Amino acid sequence: MKAVVYQEPYRVTVEDVEDPRIEDPTDVVIKVTTSAICGSDLHMYEGRTGAESGIVFGHENMGVVQETGPGVARVRVGDRVVLPFNVACGFCRNCLAGKTGFCLTVNEGFAGGAYGYVSMGPYRGGQAEYLRVPFADFNCLRLPPGDEHEDDFALLADIFPTGYHATELAGVAPGETVAVFGAGPVGLMAAYSALLRGASRVFVVDKQPDRLRLAERIGAVPVDFGEGDAAEQIKELTGGEGTDKGIDAVGYQATVREGEEQPAVVLNTLVEAVRATGALGVVGLYVPEDPGGPTEHARKGELLFRAGRFFEKGQRMATGQANVKAYNRQLRDLIVAGRAEPSFVVSHRLPLEDAPEAYERFDRREDGWTKVLLKPGA
Ligand code: NAD
Ligand code: ZN
Secondary structure (H helix, E strand, O other): OEEEEEEEOOEEEEEEOOOOOOOOOOOEEEEEEEEEOOHHHHHHHOOOOOOOOOOEOOOEEEEEEEEEOOOOOOOOOOOEEEEOOEEOOOOOHHHHOOOHHHOOOOOOOOOOEEOOOOOOOOOOOOOEOEEEEOOHHHHOEEOOOOOOOHHHHHHHHOHHHHHHHHHHHHOOOOOOEEEEEOOOHHHHHHHHHHHHOOOOEEEEEEOOHHHHHHHHHOOOEEEEHHHOOHHHHHHHHOOOOOEEEEEEOOHHHHOOOOOOOOOEOOHHHHHHHEEEEEEEEEOOOOOOOOOOOOOHHHHHOOOEOOHHHHHHOOOEEEEOOOOHHHOHHHHHHHHHOOOOOHHHHOOEEEOHHHHHHHHHHHHOOOOOOOOEEEOOOO
């Protein structure tokens, strides 16, 4: 089958690879209908993670069940399903507590597994024609048959639940004000989720006009950090106080700048933008080590967080991979009921063959390249 294969920093190719097969009785194999490119793929694509060549990318997957292992009880051939990017067992201590992003079974020595991701276990990605899904009864979320809402449902694999998770980590409550840093797909989903949860005003910080326009379209207030300090702008817009809650949907990518001895994090600005005793939800990814980083600190993953200001303001912070399964059923039902339409972020739907160009352009954050869905077999 054809698949998107990582070769070296800034280069993926579409190659023939071996078809996946049932390896464990609890596996299914799906025929992939949609697999999205994610900002998280760019950490590997840009060479920040030490990913080895040969990895098949793709952790945001949906499709139709093609084959089931003998131990699969619930999922049937022909079912249309979306897979959380987290590979999870369903029976370990963390999974039982709903923390499926930290499954203790799937990835020895490390809590949490994912498809097509370095250090997240041996699971091949779904930017391919077929995908093996482990612990399929637990991981498959069934969808209405047909092809309705395909793009909305595809976003249930990661960014919609991840955006929602950010609001959960921050504890966004009705009527509150929220500052979201990053108007990438994840930040936009966090802003959308905050509005779904009844936030009164949501400020979205970025400097890309096309992304800020999308934020405005869903009813958030765009804040362009190219026009001056974002925290100052947000304070001014909130009567000097700052917002109740804050979300980091930027992560590591904003930190590493040539010539800075110890890279600072966007989180410092977030601490300033949120009021004293407010709470922060951090879903932007911080890579533990950056083998290609420009400074010793960057290579060791040592970033400058002004803990003193955080203490002084008495804030709370929560972070980590999203536990997609904790939210994807409810978010699916909002889509089915016509109450949520996350696909407003989707800018491109492309055949698998176009992946190399799509990676290049999404990585450059070219105007209008917000979220790319790959459609194998299209
Ligand atoms: P993205 O790179 O497309 O979006 C990041 C946005 O941040 C860009 O639009 C960029 O212009 C903006 N930005 C850069 N510096 C900024 C700054 N100083 N202030 C405000 N905005 C700034 O990526 P994405 O797909 O939206 O993902 C965002 C982050 O979320 C990535 O780090 C990704 O790895 C992470 N992520 C985490 C999870 C999770 O489970 N926790 C899941 C998916 C993605
Ligand atoms: Zn993702």
